[in-house]
Amino acid sequence: MTAAAPPMSTKALLTDATTVRLRPRYEGSNICTWIGFKHVNYLVEEAVLVHFADSGVPARRLYEEHGLGLDIVSLETRILHAFHMDDVAEAEVVPDTADGDSTLGFRVTLRVDRDGSVLKAVTAKVRVSLRADTYLPEPGGPPAELAPFVVDRLGTEARAAEAAALRVPLPDGGRGDERAVLAALTEGRNAYAWKWTIPYPYCHFTERLQMSGYLRLMEEAKDRFVLDRGISIKTLLDDRRWIPVVPQSSIRVVDEALMEEDLYTVYTVEEIFKDLTYTARMDCYVIRDGALALTATGRITHGYAEIENRRDWRLVPFDRRVLDALGGKPSGT
Known part of the structure; x- marks a missing residue:
């Protein structure tokens, strides 16, 4: 049985921090056990998607109920320490959207345990657009609080x-x-x-x-x-x-x-x-x-x-x- 989604909260999406534990995918370990930059960025993306879900606006609900595609349109990442196969990252997502912004902003930090010390391994800045679906243009419409971030084209x-x-x-x-x-x-x-x-x-x-x-x-x-x-x-x-x-x-x-x-x-x-x-x-x-x-x-x-x-x-x-x-x-x- 699928657990019920939390109620939609645009306040939480725009103001509350989220923390989640994530593991890099096995596919990303191409040489020895180190994880490549692409899959490190996948962890950043996954952390942002979890933040939306925990705020009651998961990507699936945005699309199916409101006709909005969740699109990451900007991603800036600094890798301070390498990730390895089977590492577990603690990902913190902090909203970073100012008044008047047309995209949703987030700052993401990935931390990893190394020999008993928790290291800041990755910092990232992410911007998200909510793209109105034109492929299946059915009625639904965005929640009023999210309307400033809705675009007809990326x-x-x-x-x-x-x-x-x-x-x-x-x-x-x-x-x-x-x-x-x-x-x-x-x-x-x-x-x-x-x-x-x-x-x-x-x-x-x-x-x-x-x-x-x-x-x-x-x-x-x-x-x-x-x-x-x-x-x-x-x-x-x-x-x-x-x-x-x-x-x-x-x-x-x-x-x-x-x-x-x-x-x-x-x-x-x-x-x-x-x-x-x-x-x-x-x-x-x-x-x-x-x-x-x-x-x-x-x-x-x-x-x-x-x-x-x-x-x-x-x-x-x-x-x-x-x-x-x-x-x-x-x-x-």
């Missing part, structure tokens, strides 16, 4: 403020030739780009790409970039037992990308800092009305760690081979 506010930067003319007179578009997106940049048709497992609410889908793309973008530069994940693992580590990442949705649309993703290395970390930007575009329309943008910082044993690793500086690959220089120059 990213409306961003598009109004950044309209010129969000559209890029197609290089071939609007025909959308794949090679010409990819060449234009990477010209003059230290970048890698590819075209991809959005499949339904990356989407939700029947039609649109969700935040977890962008996280998966960000992870794939890194993988594709280093493979293209001759320092693939497996290459550095086999050669020197180096693995990529991520201290921070961010993604912001500025428009909607729909199931089975062609998405152009560009991964651009922007800065290499003291031979220890580098920051890359990810931009995602779809073709609409003869131009490339930006749907999401984000940044991720990477370093490398050397595996010492099955339990431990240590950060290492980039060597010349890695610096040349990241900087776009031919090896040996």
